[in-house]
Structure formats: C-alpha cells, structure tokens
Amino acid sequence: MTANSHILAQKPPFAHRTVSVLIAAYNASPFLERAINSAVAQGDAVIEIIVVDDCSTDATLEVAGAMSRKDGRVKVVHLPRNAGPSAARNTGLEVASGDWVAILDADDAYAPGRVERLVEIAAAQDADIVADKFSYYDPATDASSPANIGFADDMTLIDIETFLAHARPFGIDTDWGLLKPMFKRKFLADRSLRYPSNSRHGEDFLFVTDALLEGAKYVASNFLGYLYTHRGAGWSRTKVDYDGQVDQSKALLLDRRLSGNSRLVCLLKERIRAMKRLSAEYKTQALIAERRLLPLATAGVTDWRIAASILSKVKNKVTTVRAA
CATH class of the missing domain: 3.90.550.10 (Spore Coat Polysaccharide Biosynthesis Protein SpsA; Chain A)
Structure with a gap:
C-alpha cells in the first residue's frame, strides 16, 4: 500500500x-x-x-x-x-x-x-x-x-x-x-x-x-x-429592507460578544454607513423610476445621502450626454 x-x-x-x-x-x-x-x-x-x-x-x-x-x-x-x-x-x-x-x-x-x-x-x-x-x-x-x-x-x-x-x-x-x-x-x-x-x-x-x-x-x-x-x-420575492438592515447592524453593536472589541465595532459601523448609502441609492432609483419628482426633491432636502445620490446620477447623465 x-x-x-x-x-x-x-x-x-x-x-x-x-x-x-x-x-x-x-x-x-x-x-x-x-x-x-x-x-x-x-x-x-x-x-x-x-x-x-x-x-x-x-x-x-x-x-x-x-x-x-x-x-x-x-x-x-x-x-x-x-x-x-x-x-x-x-x-x-x-x-x-x-x-x-x-x-x-x-x-x-x-x-x-x-x-x-x-x-x-x-x-x-x-x-x-x-x-x-x-x-x-x-x-x-x-x-x-x-x-x-x-x-x-x-x-x-x-x-x-x-x-x-x-x-x-x-x-x-x-x-x-x-x-x-x-x-x-x-x-x-x-x-x-x-x-x-x-x-x-x-x-x-x-x-x-x-x-x-x-x-x-x-x-x-x-x-x-x-x-x-x-x-x-425579477425572480426574487424578498422585499427589500435596507433600513431594516441598518437597524439590525445597530442592534449588533450592543452584543456583548462584539461590543468590547473596538476593531469589530469599527467594522460594523462601516457596514451601517454603507447600508445607509445603499438605502438612499435604492430610494432614489425607485422614485426616479416612478417619476415621482416632488417626493424625490423633498427626500433630497431631508436626507443628504439621497441628495448625494441625485447629484451623482445627474453628473453621470451629463457625462453620458457629453460623450455622445
């Protein structure tokens, strides 16, 4: 053998x-x-x-x-x-x-x-x-x-x-x-x-x-x-809830297995910030797709992340038009 x-x-x-x-x-x-x-x-x-x-x-x-x-x-x-x-x-x-x-x-x-x-x-x-x-x-x-x-x-x-x-x-x-x-x-x-x-x-x-x-x-x-x-x-049946994921990650910050480790806390806070950005991007895209311009403008005034998302999309649109 x-x-x-x-x-x-x-x-x-x-x-x-x-x-x-x-x-x-x-x-x-x-x-x-x-x-x-x-x-x-x-x-x-x-x-x-x-x-x-x-x-x-x-x-x-x-x-x-x-x-x-x-x-x-x-x-x-x-x-x-x-x-x-x-x-x-x-x-x-x-x-x-x-x-x-x-x-x-x-x-x-x-x-x-x-x-x-x-x-x-x-x-x-x-x-x-x-x-x-x-x-x-x-x-x-x-x-x-x-x-x-x-x-x-x-x-x-x-x-x-x-x-x-x-x-x-x-x-x-x-x-x-x-x-x-x-x-x-x-x-x-x-x-x-x-x-x-x-x-x-x-x-x-x-x-x-x-x-x-x-x-x-x-x-x-x-x-x-x-x-x-x-x-x-269009196959997924999951209802998008990025705000809920923000809340879930915030709750994790209180978990004793994690809260005492400054590095893990820092990483989790980075996730929270990223999820907030994703939520803003999703809301902006949905309002644009539905052509709800007044609610979009209102959201941009009350949420700086949505305002940033709107500005980014406008810049991309202008760049595309100029390139064409």
Whole structure:
C-alpha cells in the first residue's frame, strides 16, 4: 500500500458525510423546479432536499409535490401562514437530518459538483461552515458572470473580523453576506443557532455573524459553485429592507460578544454607513423610476445621502450626454 492509498483508506467514506439541502420557497413556481433539479443532480451525498413552502399563493406547493413524487429525497413542508425566509429556514432546520445543511434560495441553483466539493473541503479543514464563490445568473440570456469576491486561494479562513470587513455594499469586493454557505448541523444544534425570526431581509449576514461569534470555523473555496439570480431579473420575492438592515447592524453593536472589541465595532459601523448609502441609492432609483419628482426633491432636502445620490446620477447623465 502506497502512502497516498493509506491516506485515502483513512478518509471517512463520502456517503457518511450527508447533506440536507434547504430551500425556503414563496411564490416560486416559475423557477423552483430549476433549483430542486440542481440539488438532485448533486449526487448521493444529498440525502434530502427540504422545500419549505412559506404559504405561497401560486402553484409552488404543487410544483414541490410533483418533484417529490419524482425523487423521494424531495421533502415538502407547508407553513399555514406566511412567516418569511428566516422562519421557513428554521422550520427546515428542525426537519433536517444530514450532517450538513446547505442553503439554496428558490430562485438560485447549484453548479454541478458543488456539494461534493464543499463537503470534501469541510472534512479536510474540520470546518463548521464552508462556502464558495458565486456567479450572477441572468435568466433572460441564460448566461452567468462571476461576482468579484476577494478570496483567490483554494481554501481561505474567514474569521469574524475578515467577514465584517467584507460583508457590506460598496466595499472592496462583493458583499460576503450574499454567500450561501453550508453549515455543520451539529454545530448549529449544540449552540441552538437559528435564523432571526424578525428579519425578512439580510438574515444570512446575521446568521453567519452569530455563528462566527459562537466560535465557528468558516472556510471558503474559490470554486464557482453557486448560481445567484440577480435581483434585476425579477425572480426574487424578498422585499427589500435596507433600513431594516441598518437597524439590525445597530442592534449588533450592543452584543456583548462584539461590543468590547473596538476593531469589530469599527467594522460594523462601516457596514451601517454603507447600508445607509445603499438605502438612499435604492430610494432614489425607485422614485426616479416612478417619476415621482416632488417626493424625490423633498427626500433630497431631508436626507443628504439621497441628495448625494441625485447629484451623482445627474453628473453621470451629463457625462453620458457629453460623450455622445
């Protein structure tokens, strides 16, 4: 037996490292089948695909049921009232039985081989959380382009400081709060970790932050394994609430696990400022799109960030006209 074959012999069988894929779905009937199929195609490591129907008003429940009849690994849970993505995922966590829980949004998909790659990295690094890079997917063209995410090595260790430094808009790369990690279920269970039930937007950031503050070992690969459908495609059912994310981050400043560390507090305040800017940009764009010029002018007077956003858009427009 060679040295390499000895190492392989000591490696736990892949089938023993099982994965539950968790999909929270609300009015997802046009694209849910794509998400489920991408999870089904991951192979034997995926022992179950838990679809939590968040009291949809379209055919989501019927689509999920039909997929369940095709593949017994697809399990469907129906919530009697709409409770939001956090509550739906928490319901899925209660049902999950795999060693790992992999999150998949209903409008997104996995690239081939993604789960196996993440499981192998997690086992090799003895990780509690493992993630990879993602590509933005455009349904109109069926094309994807990689997001600018700042880890180039095959394995990058992400501690709480590193995560907070990158988990914000207008940063040096794409917001790491958008990553869709896979979690060791025992770690979550031992620490009673759950998604914040009062959050319907930005819950991924809060959940990962909580896990890191509880001591999770988080590793990431430069593998492009997740297909993130850009919000501009119109598939997402998440109601944008950037002001709510500002409030959530402000509340974190009071967390004793974080508040005593001046560096973490500084990074969190940078996130708060960035989220306020994003909120202003979003409000400005919405008012312009709706041609609500008087409310836009009023907002520009009362909020300097919106005024700055308006000025920036005017400058860009003038530059474009001059270039033409």
